[in-house]
Amino acid sequence: DGGITQSPKYLFRKEGQNVTLSCEQNLNHDAMYWYRQDPGQGLRLIYYSQIVNDFQKGDIAEGYSVSREKKESFPLTVTSAQKNPTAFYLCASSQGADYGYTFGSGTRLTVV
């Protein structure tokens, strides 16, 4: 079955650590996205990529980095510069502007 796989499901980060969240899709979608969701709040865009080897900052990119070396993969690194990283992270992909998103199952990141 086609879909988006995010891993791990739960991730614990110590102060000062960088951590990487994985996102892989086999839907052959060109566009991929990373969102952050905090309790009781909407989705905020971190980064997005429309094609391989190209990506753009979203509304809250500070403290995060991404790469898009393959069409299928769009990993997100949460760096030590992100001071409040505890949140639910969602990866999504899309065929285009008119098709909506397919979301992965999410990664819940907690700072310990």
Place this chain on the structure above:
Amino acid sequence: QKEVEQNSGPLSVPEGAIASLNCTYSDRGSQSFFWYRQYSGKSPELIMFIYSNGDKEDGRFTAQLNKASQYVSLLIRDSQPSDSATYLCAVNESGTYKYIFGTGTRLKVLA
């Protein structure tokens, strides 16, 4: 700053009733509109999309779009307890591949 606004709720309706969820948006150039359902602790799933003014029906769900008023709504007929979730409205940001999400409306269907 382009925005999508939703009443956070909770909206409580009895089982079998019609639930009406509303969303307004600020980007006049937006062309595509989506409703997602998100159960607690889970990721959003797409339930409806609409591009043209008017109504679009799919089973118990009806999406309504009025571009002149910049208003999108979702009606859920014969509401079931399993419909209890947060419903997110998303609007395509004109000229981009991005979507702007509302903060969601929490729906509670009472058995």
